[in-house]
Amino acid sequence: MSLGETGLLKLVNKLQASCTLLGDTGSGDSADGAAGGVDLPSLWEALPSIVVVGGQSSGKSSVLEAVVGHDFLPRGSGIVTRRPLLLQLIQTTSAAEEYGTFLHKKNQKFHDYEQIRREIDAETHRSLGKYSISSDPINLTIRSPSVPNLTLVDLPGLTKVAVEGQPASIVRDIENMARQFIQGKNAIILAVTPANADAATSDALRLAKEVDPAGERTIGVLTKLDIMDRGTDAHLILTNRNATLKHGWIGIVNRSQADIDGKKNLASARRAEMEFFTSHPAYRGLHNVGTPALSKKLSTFLEKTIRDQIPHIQNFVLEGIQALQAELRSLGGPAMASRGEMLHMVLTLCREFDRAYETLLDRGKNGGESILGVFESGLKDSIHKQNFKGIFSLANVATTINEADGYQPHLIAPEMGYRRLIEQGLGLLRAPCERCVDDIHQLLCGMVQRVVGESVPMLNSFRVLKTEVLSASLNTLDKLKEEAKAMVVTMVEMEKSYLTAEFFRNLEATEAAAGGAPAAAAAPAGEAAQSSSTAAGISSDFEEKHLRRIGAHCSAYVKSVVMQMRQTVPKACVYCQVQASRGSLLEALTTKVASAAVDSVSSIHSNKEKDYLARLLEEDESVARRRDACARRLELLNNARDDIAAAL
DSSP: OOOOHHHHHHHHHHHHHHHHHTTOOSTTTHHHHTTTOTTOOOHHHHSOEEEEEEBTTSSHHHHHHHHHTSOOSOOOSSOOOOSOEEEEEEEOSOGGGOEEEETTEEEEEEOOHHHHHHHHHHHHHHHHTTTOOOSSOEEEEEEETTSOSEEEEEOOOBOSSOOTTSOTTHHHHHHHHHHHHHOSTTEEEEEEEETTSOGGGOHHHHHHHHHOTTOTTEEEEEEOGGGSOTTOOOHHHHTTSSSOOTTOEEEOOOOOHHHHHTTOOHHHHHHHHHHHHHHOTTTTTOSSBSHHHHHHHHHHHHHHHHHHHHHHHHHHHHHHHHHHHHHHHHHOOSOOOSHHHHHHHHHHHHHHHHHHHHHHHHHOTTTHHHHHHIIIIIHHHHHHTSOHHHHTSHHHHHHHHHHHHTTSOOSSSOHHHHHHHHHHHHHTTHHHHHHHHHHHHHHHHHHHHHIIIIIOGGGGGBHHHHHHHHHHHHHHHHHHHHHHHHHHHHHHHHHHHSOOHHHHHHHHHHHHHTTSOOOOOOOTTSSOOOOOHHHHTOOOHHHHHHHHHHHHHHHHHHHHHHHHHHHHHHHHHIIIIIIHHTTTTTHHHHHHHHHHHHHTTSHHHHHHHHHHHHHHTOBOHHHHHHHHHHHHHHHHHHHHHHHHHHHO
């Protein structure tokens, strides 16, 4: 790679500046989240950045000011930093170019660092009041010849207890916020720990080890070395023999509160810091102490991280561009102005719906195969559950024959009894046949809902049209269901109204050929009908045999009709419901749209028709927000791709 180390830092700084301007600040994109930016590919999170985490009184803010070389952070008691500060340092070549800018006041340059401090404080109070905290960052860019090219994130200091006026959850909330910002694999953790406290109890180190157990991206900063107890020092920590970190520690001496109150500038403080380290017997030979050592360590570590990550960043950018382009295609373009465009869009989406529905009907999973399952299993099982056994029991056969005969018993064969028994048996077919129609209807309705929700993504952009498509389709299916029910009920009634005499002649012939024994015939439910002759009130074996023969004949006839209906009912459902739904689900809607288009030829109706189309294509606000967020993120990634290509 021909890009030098300074060029690497400038490239990443430029990319991060673009992220800030276009609303990509990672960590959930709080700036974009309300505008539909959730789950967008985050370039910010793909770029290495330094996150400063430490306790409330660890000297964290002083470390940042030492790196910048100016006082610019608010100070005070309690939790002063209540929103993350996203700080970009850009090294310039001229002192005349030294100024700061805020994203929330992007057109204003702050040349006075005291003004920057006041604006940070004012913006915090504007958004949060006195006590609340938020993970929504304040974005500050400082351009100066004296700063390194770095991007740092300053977080609210970790605290042990809530003070008066603060919510009880603030301790947990701050810790969760810190965890949110440092858990990304590209976050370089600057864990600030005071030397006058036990490093083993450092909250910053605890959180860092939680998200980075191997210490691959953690650098320790040891502050307050000058106020340790007399006779103690931090030599073992700074030489990485105690509280060991993979990338070691940097020792820092910040200004005391008295120095700050006395307006001691940072240049003087830096000289005093170096005098402390060079004169202290425990530290004078160390090279990892002092603010210059910290700046160098951060720059070197960041450069190496960037160099390792550049190929991954390039892949991320290209994959993100492809994903965003695909999503934007599915979201469609912005609202259409002309009647012709709107009419074309409505009819196009209706055709897409029809095609997707027919595809699912023919070969889609949970589509056509489910329909076949209703025919082969559902209808059969539903018929099997009917009480044919009760109808063809000896008791019911005897009762039905006697009721049919009335006061004049039959002479040879109980014709009316036969017919009534068969009608009773065939009557049981109505419910399974109607159930089959209902099952097919439910499947088709489910397929319509799947197509509307998943197969035509652009329908999600137009809430009213989506509702109309769903409503029109379901209404059509309801009508087809009623037509199919009428047909299958008619088929059952037809069988009941006219019996096939030829069946019984053939049955008699079969019995005669078998020596006069009744032809074997099982009830449609699969069991021979049995009942005690005593319970049936039958007085002789002859009468019982006679009744059994009648029951067997009627059962055999009903069974033959059942076999026939198991073949014809599916045909009726396919004809009346499945085939009839092809291309017809949206006929009512498209007819209404076409009728409105014809009416619009007259100027009297044109605005009315346009209003109707406009209502259909009224875009859901969330879709518009999502499209805008995707477009901004795509612009960012396209710019990043070009910047990386130009730099390499």
